Amino acid sequence: MSGTPPVRVLVVDDNAELRATMRSILNMLDYTIAGEAENGTQAIALAQRVKPDIIVMDISMPGMDGITAARKIQAAQPTPVILLTALDTPDLVEKARDAGVVAYLVKPPDASELQRAITITLARSRESDELRRLNEELRRLNTELNRVNAELEKRNRQLQRALKTIKTLSGLVPICAWCGRKIQDEDGQWTSIETYIEKHSNAEFTHGICPECLAKFKGELGNEK
Secondary structure, eight states: OTTOOOOEEEEEOSOHHHHHHHHHHHHHTTOEEEEEESSHHHHHHHHHHHOOSEEEEESOOSSSOHHHHHHHHHHHSOOOEEEEESOOOHHHHHHHHHTTOOEEEESSOOHHHHHHHHHHHHHHHHHHHHHHHHHHHHHHHHHHHHHHHHHHHHHHHHHHHHHHHOOOOOSOOOBOTTTSOEEEOTTSOEEEHHHHHHHHSSOOOOOOOOHHHHHHHHHHHHHHO
16 A cells, blocks of 8 residues: 555574575565564564564574564564464464464465465454553553542542531421520420520521611610610
8 A cells, every 4th residue: 555664574484595485475575574584582683673563484493493482572572473384283373372473374385375464464463452552541541440439438438527527407496486586405495596506516606786686776775865
């Protein structure tokens, strides 16, 4: 596709002729050769240095085999790997899967097989990367949710403690119909409004004169004079 960077492939095989064949096939398919290695140890170091998009690697190599190298590469810097093998056995498939390899080909592969394997492997790798990203985001959200829940529990405990210290007046309060200044409490005793409210709430009383009483007081005072 125009504008899409070419896929960079790291080729790993101890056989120089097979590396040359793989190089020709990859060039024909418009892939870019990111580098070549002769064994698993070189592959690990080169993968970390050139950071290829995908690695095509032989299984049977001197020193370190392809499956061991693939496992170490996945641990250091996850990179999709296609293994090349002369044998196709169930045991090989299981070992390759355990090493994080999603595809393998019987060598020498033809161009169409290799292209299909690279396309599928890259697609699966992108899906795995997205799944890994979503899992990280989910863990982050869970951590934030736990923090918020802890804060809510803390605030709830504070609210409960505050509610225990608050006194409220509720229900019907019997007040004297004659003087309007005394209230009958729960013990049947009549007490002043000020005393009753102070007992049943956090309110405290201070005194003043309302406009009506002030006018009445001044009138009475004028009459006395």
